[in-house]
Amino acid sequence: MxxxxxxxxxxxxxxxxxxxxxxxxxxxxxDVQPTPTPTDSAVVPYDGPVVFVGDELESFLLTPAEVAEAIPEATGVMNASAVLEQVSDGGGTAAVPAICDALFAEQSLGSVGARVTRWMTPSDPEYGQGRVEVLQFADEQQARDRMDQLLQAAADCGQFTKEAPVTFDAEILDEVDGVRAFAGTLLDIDGGYDWRVFQAYAAVGNVVVMLNQPFTGDRTYDAQAAASLLQQRAGDARDALVADLTENPPVPEEQPVTDAAQPWSEWAIGVDGVGPVLLGDAVDVAVAAAGGTATPPTFDRGPWIVENPEATASMLIQQAEDAETVWYVTVGTRRGESAETPQDGAALPALGDVRVGMPVSEAFAALPGGTIVDVASSGEDYYAVTTREGRLFRFDTEGDAADGTAIIIGITVEDATQRASLRFG
Structure with a gap:
């Protein structure tokens, strides 16, 4: 009533x-009953690609105690570093079988980001240090391809030949919830030099983690324990990322609107390209969209170089390795791919407020969480940031990119998912 x-x-x-x-x-x-209120719908767990970016890579790193567990002689474990040093000088004599060269490859080649931690091994004065590299690839497939190669090498290369007989004694773990791992000791001691290294790997999503400890003399490491440690940490990192993306679903970046009729200086660099010059377009279409004066590649599959009408700035348009479409576009220059045109940053497109001619610290501030790369063989220095969708922004510098005062000489946007896998044999 x-x-x-x-x-x-x-x-x-x-x-x-x-x-x-x-x-x-x-x-x-x-007896008046309260009016029921609508309840929130159940949270739907994130089930998209497991793609780590930037500082999220640090969740894979080991604590000092864990490093000591895997490498008992390790001391002075350093904090995570966003500086990746590459040699990129090719290899020596080819291995037989060819896949065994995967064990000698510089694993960071092809990656788009990294976090590195190092430690000292005073008991081994010849090498004196080891490291863990957490390597970010553009997408899950690239990391999967790399780990496939490494696991094939671990399975097939117990004994093989390079300059001389080589052995790799490996422990390969069962896959656990999509996380694969193995570890082993490589001995290459009969080819005129003595190379001994303990390696451990784990992979999940778009990440491959590598533990690397060179040593001299007769040493043994617990491969099963080291592989298990990396596998467990990788699984924890994956679970934490999924939880975070469930709570904060990723939102893809959008390409800034650009009026193609405006001069280059008014064009925007974004996730899809530079102004009307778009990644994935046919190369001839992109070159025409750039306007200016175009110079065709001077070597097979090299970049087109387009100069603006005033001949004060240039743009590089690079085709993909296995297609006739645009892989990346650079405004300004990259070392080894430069035109004779002097680069006037004010005449070039910008990425937000960041332009060629500015100190790289401006890029650090605008796009934090990236990786500084120093390539010894080519002298390249650059700062790179990659989106969850595999779009890479690269800021080449004149001088050491780790020095925030180094000047930006080129800005690149790349569809890094188009990078080819390493080839052996």
């Missing part, structure tokens, strides 16, 4: 007798 109805019954009772008024006054209060 609702309240209005109760009052109406009370008035009828008043017209009859006082006793009825008393009865009405003593009527029980109605």
């Amino acid at each position: 609702n309240r209005r109805h109760a009052r109406r019954q009370g008035m009828i009772a008043l017209a009859l007798t006082g006793a009825m008024i008393a009865l009405a006054g003593c009527a029980p209060e109605p």
Whole structure:
């Protein structure tokens, strides 16, 4: 019985007798149930690609105690570094079988980002240090391809030949929830030099983790324990990322709007390209869209170089390795791919407020969480940041990119998912 109805019954009772008024006054209060409120729908767990970017890579790194567990002689474990040093000088004599060269390859080649931690091994004065590299690839497939190669080498290369006989004694773990891992000791000691190294690997999503410890003399390491350690840490990192992306679903970046009729200086560099020059377009279409004066490649599959009408700035348009479409576009220059045109940063497109001619610290601030790469063989120095969708922004510098005052000489946007896998044999 609702309240209005109760009052109406009370008035009828008043017209009859006082006793009825008393009865009405003593009527029980109605049993009013609260109106149910809509409940939030159940949270749907993130089930997209497992792609780590930037500082998320640090979740794979080992603590000093864990490093000491894997490498008992390790001391002075350093903090995570976003500086990746590469040699990139090719290899020596080819291995037989060819896949065994995967064990000698510089694993960071082809990666788009990294976090590195190092430690000292004072008991081994010849080498004196080891490291863990957490390597970010553009997508899951690239990391999967690299780990496929490494696991094939671990399985097939117990004994093989390079300059001389080589052995690799490996422990390959069962895959656990998509995380693969193995570890082993490589001995290449009969080819005129003595190379001994303990290696451990784990991979999940777009990440491959490598532990590397060179040594001299007769040493043994617990391959099963080291591989298990990396596998467990990788699984934890994957779970934490999925939880974070469930709570904060990723939102792809959008390409800034550009008026192609405007001069280059008004064009924007974004995830899809530079102004109307778009990644994935046919190369001839992109070259035409750039305008200016175009110079075709001077070597097979080299870049087109386009100069602006004033001949004060240039743009490089690079085709993919196995297609006739645009892989990356550079405004300004990259070492080894430069035109004779002097680069006027004010005449070139910009990435937000960052232009050629500015100190690289401007890129650090605008796009934090990237990786500084120093390539010894070519002298290249650059800062790179990659989106979760595999779009890489690269800022080449004149001088050491780790020095924030180094000047940007070129800005590149690349579809890094188009990078080819390493080839052996």
